[in-house]
Amino acid sequence: xxxxxxxxxxxxxxxxxxxxxxxxxxxxxxxxxxxxxxxxxxxxxxxxxxxxxxxxxxxxxxxxxxxxxxxxxxxxxxxxxxxxxxxxxxxxxxxxxxxxxxxxxxxxxxxxxxxxxxxxxxxxxxxxxxxxxxxxxxxxxxxxxxxxxxxxxxxxxxxxxxxxxxxxxxxxxxxxxxxxxxxxxxxxxxxxxxxxxxxxxxxxxxxxxxxxxxxxxxxxxxxxxxxxxxxxxxxxxxxxxxxxxxxxxxxxxxxxxxxxxxxxxxxxxxxxxxxxxxxxxxxxxxxxxxxxxxxxxxxxxxxxxxxxxxxxxxxxxxxxxxxxxxxxxxxxxxxxxxxxxxxxxxxx
Amino acid sequence: xxxxxxxxxxxxxxxxxxxxxxxxxxxxxxxxxxxxxxxxxxxxxxxxxxxxxxxxxxxxxxxxxxxxxxxxxxxxxxxxxxxxxxxxxxxxxxxxxxxxxxxxxxxxxxxxxxxxxxxxxxxxxxxxxxxxxxxxxxxxxxxxxxxxxxxxxxxxxxxxxxxxxxxxxxxxxxxxxxxxxxxxxxxxxxxxxxxxxxxxxxxxxxxxxxxxxxxxxxxxxxxxxxxxxxxxxxxxxxxxxxxxxxxxxxxxxxxxxxxxxxxxxxxxxxxxx
Numbered sequence: 001x002x003x004x005x006x007x008x009x010x011x012x013x014x015x016x017x018x019x020x021x022x023x024x025x026x027x028x029x030x031x032x033x034x035x036x037x038x039x040x041x042x043x044x045x046x047x048x049x050x051x052x053x054x055x056x057x058x059x060x061x062x063x064x065x066x067x068x069x070x071x072x073x074x075x076x077x078x079x080x081x082x083x084x085x086x087x088x089x090x091x092x093x094x095x096x097x098x099x100x101x102x103x104x105x106x107x108x109x110x111x112x113x114x115x116x117x118x119x120x121x122x123x124x125x126x127x128x129x130x131x132x133x134x135x136x137x138x139x140x141x142x143x144x145x146x147x148x149x150x151x152x153x154x155x156x157x158x159x160x161x162x163x164x165x166x167x168x169x170x171x172x173x174x175x176x177x178x179x180x181x182x183x184x185x186x187x188x189x190x191x192x193x194x195x196x197x198x199x200x201x202x203x204x205x206x207x208x209x210x211x212x213x214x215x216x217x218x219x220x221x222x223x224x225x226x227x228x229x230x231x232x233x234x235x236x237x238x239x240x241x242x243x244x245x246x247x248x249x250x251x252x253x254x255x256x257x258x259x260x261x262x263x264x265x266x267x268x269x270x271x272x273x274x275x276x277x278x279x280x281x282x283x284x285x286x287x288x289x290x291x292x293x294x295x296x297x298x299x300x301x302x303x304x305x306x307x308x309x310x311x312x313x314x315x316x317x318x319x320x321x322x323x324x325x326x327x328x329x330x331x332x333x334x335x336x337x338x339x340x341x342x343x344x345x346x347x348x
Numbered sequence: 349x350x351x352x353x354x355x356x357x358x359x360x361x362x363x364x365x366x367x368x369x370x371x372x373x374x375x376x377x378x379x380x381x382x383x384x385x386x387x388x389x390x391x392x393x394x395x396x397x398x399x400x401x402x403x404x405x406x407x408x409x410x411x412x413x414x415x416x417x418x419x420x421x422x423x424x425x426x427x428x429x430x431x432x433x434x435x436x437x438x439x440x441x442x443x444x445x446x447x448x449x450x451x452x453x454x455x456x457x458x459x460x461x462x463x464x465x466x467x468x469x470x471x472x473x474x475x476x477x478x479x480x481x482x483x484x485x486x487x488x489x490x491x492x493x494x495x496x497x498x499x500x501x502x503x504x505x506x507x508x509x510x511x512x513x514x515x516x517x518x519x520x521x522x523x524x525x526x527x528x529x530x531x532x533x534x535x536x537x538x539x540x541x542x543x544x545x546x547x548x549x550x551x552x553x554x555x556x557x558x559x560x561x562x563x564x565x566x567x568x569x570x571x572x573x574x575x576x577x578x579x580x581x582x583x584x585x586x587x588x589x590x591x592x593x594x595x596x597x598x599x600x601x602x603x604x605x606x607x608x609x610x611x612x613x614x615x616x617x618x619x620x621x
Contacts, residue, residue: 147490149482150520152541160527172548174534176523181547208524227437234392234441244447248440251470255477256436258367261427263436265482275424279431287434291392310423317420317431324399324432332395 004203008218011074014081016041021088023296035225039285040297042222043304046191048073049198050307053191056168063166067198127243134250135224139217142268148212149269151260155193159207162197191307192274216271223267223280224249230288253280274308278317286318290325293334298322349414356413359426368476370404373435376442377401387448393441396434403433423544443469495613496521500529502612503586513557513579514588515565518615532557532582553578565590570597573604580620589616 016037052073056066157173165171169183196215200207205214227249228242235241256264266276282301289297298318305316329335364370380389380397389397406412407429416429447466456462496518503510504526511530512522520535533554536542543549550558556575564570570593579587589598591614598616602609610617 147486147493149486150489150535151539154535154542154545157523157527160523164527172534172546173527174523174536174542175532176527176530179546179548181549183546187545227440230437231440234390234396235444236390241444241448245440245444248443248473249436251473252369252436252439252477255474256367256369257482258477259363259427261363261425261430262367262369262477264477269482269486275428275431283431283434284437287396287437291395310421312419312421315419320419320432321399321434324403325395328395328398 001203001205004199004205004214007203011078012038012041012045014041014078014085015044018081018085019044019296019300021085024294035229036297039222039226039229039281040300043282043285043300045074045077046195046304047300047307048077049195050189050191050304053168053194053307054189056194057188061168063162063168063194063197063201066168066194067201070195070198071202121239124239124243127240127247131243131246131250134247134254135221138220138250138254138268142216142220142271143213145269146212148216148272149260149265153270153273155196155272156207156211158193159197159200159211162193163200163207168194186310189307190274190310192272196272211272216267216276219271219277219280220267223253223284226281226285226288230284233288233291274305278305278309282318283321286321287325290322290329293329352414352417353410356417356426357410360408360410360413363427363430369435369439370430372439372473372476373400373404373433376439376446377404380442380445383446383449387445387452389445393445396438396441400433400438407433439473443473492517493521493524495615497525499588499612499615499617500525502610503617507585509585511583511585512588513561513584513586513620514615515561515590517565517590518588519561530583532579532584538562553582557582564593564597568592569594570601573601576601576605576620585619585621587618587620589618591615 013034016039019040020037049070052066052069055061056069061069154173161171161173161176162168169188170178172179196207196211199205200210224246228246231242231245231249235245253264253267256262257268259265263276263279266273267280270276271280282305286298286301289295289301301318302314302316302322305311305318306314309316377397377400380393381401406416413426413429416432417424417426420428420431446469450456450465451462456465499518500510500512500522503512510526510528511532512519513532514522516535516538519531519533520539522529522531523534533550534542536546537550537554537558557579560570560572560575563572568590570589576587587601591611593616598609598618602618605618605620607619
């Protein structure tokens with residue numbers, strides 16, 4: 001379990017940083033930080049898993065072979081990202097030690113400055129504290145619930161079926177008998193059941209624990225990270241406003257569980273499903289990225305949606321939203337006067 | 349096409365029955381366009397506002413909603429077209445702007461006045477969503493799930509290869525609890541949305557088994573003893589009946605098979621083989 005949690009926390013970072021280094025140059029403003037790298041890395045991993053799943057399904061591989069492909073692929077991804085980043089890395093910001101030496105400040109003086117900042121923005125710290133408590137309560141709720149909204153879903157049965165028979169889409173998950181007519185390719189392309197089964201196999205986790213508890217908690221946290229990035233985009237550096245936005249997001253998700261299709265129901269009671277990941281992570285991230293004109297990230301989100309949600313030949317909600325905002329950008333003349341309009345959208 | 353339009357309209361009515369977040373979205377859109385005092389919305393916020401203003405009417409109008417439903421594929425129902433509208437982000441953004449303007453409003457100089465108004469807004473948010481939670485339905489399903497866990501645990505003491513035929517309140521959870529247990533038909537027999545996942549369909553024998561069990565669930569009587577041979581033919585090892593089924597019927601079944609009746613978690617369990 002510990003290894004699994006550490007892997008979840010660490011694996012997306014290097015690929016995400018490499019993605020940022022390659023597609024967003026040093027002089028691109030505003031510069032994305034570690035949170036962006038993490039989210040992009042997670043999306044890259046999902047796209048990678050989707051590709052591997054598709055290959056395994058088409059080549060009729062067993063689950064264990066799929067697990068080997070996943071693990072080797074992720075390891076190679078980390079290695080390549082690490083090596084390339086090492087050669088590409090040029091530190092552009094001074095470290096904390098250099099900052100202190102440069103400004104001739106003692107460490108205690110620096111801490112005192114930060115404490116004074118917190119006291120001046122007491123309300124911001126307070127609101128962020130309320131938000132943290134809210135998120136904690138939701139995470140505890142998911143862990144204690146031990147049950148999900150099951151209508152229209154059979155992810156757990158599929159995962160268990162894959163593990164039980166070491167095969168992909170050979171055994172009917174709801175009856176335990178072999179398929180007669182089979183499963184449509186539009187379902188086989190969706191990688192989440194295979195990914196969950198592979199994670200269970202690799203880390204020795206019980207399928208129900210992983211699918212119903214761990215993954216929903218993980219995607220809930222990622223969702224709040226994405227909403228935080230969106231809040232920073234919308235409200236800038238004003239932490240009070242950002243905190244207020246985050247608290248409202250937390251309340252909406254916590255209280256918006258009244259109907260099928262609501263974000264709250266998806267994230268709290270079905271957080272392992274592709275639709276919940278799309279609603280909680282992909283779509284807010286797409287909105288944030290189109291506002292910054294970061295089209296490679298948007299493309300990555302569209303590609304991720306292809307592998308986790310049934311779409312119209314790859315054209316899903318992310319593509320729709322991106323095109324909608326692109327049309328608005330064109331109407332506003334963003335691309336006719338790059339130095340002026342683009343600066344006005346990108347937080348200046 | 350008319351069917352889809354009608355379905356879209358019914359979807360819009362249905363989504364507003366138990367919660368009012370969509371109404372809140374419309375209210376906030378109007379407020380954000382009209383209100384200007386105290387805080388001018390930034391360019392990024394304006395773009396989200398513009399996008400939502402165009403898309404919300406498209407999601408409400410049955411004709412355009414039907415087109416959007418077609419775009420998202422028939423696998424997804426009406427509520428999913430609202431994924432295209434950033435409902436959560438919009439309500440949070442609108443609420444934040446409202447609170448900022450309220451804080452800067454000279455007519456509300458005191459902190460307690462601002463706090464009271466903020467509390468009213470939070471209460472409005474709660475009333476719009478919190479009252480229609482799925483908790484009640486999920487509590488019932490959780491109770492059925494726990495009961496099934498105990499039944500399966502009891503049956504697995506003396507039996508290795510189980511094939512269980514049970515009412516929906518038990519059969520739907522059996523393979524979640526233990527994937528080695530087989531069933532004559534799965535959850536997609538009554539949760540028809542799951543049929544989109546396969547090409548397979550059920551044969552006539554499975555349909556008859558389901559109808560007999562469904563009849564027992566609804567009428568509290570199980571008199572169709574001919575299907576027992578079908579069940580045995582399909583490899584069913586244990587039959588589960590709801591505890592409210594007439595004991596006389598259960599007795600007749602057990603006598604006919606020469607089997608003992610077990611009572612577990614409010615159900616009758618009869619071994620068929």
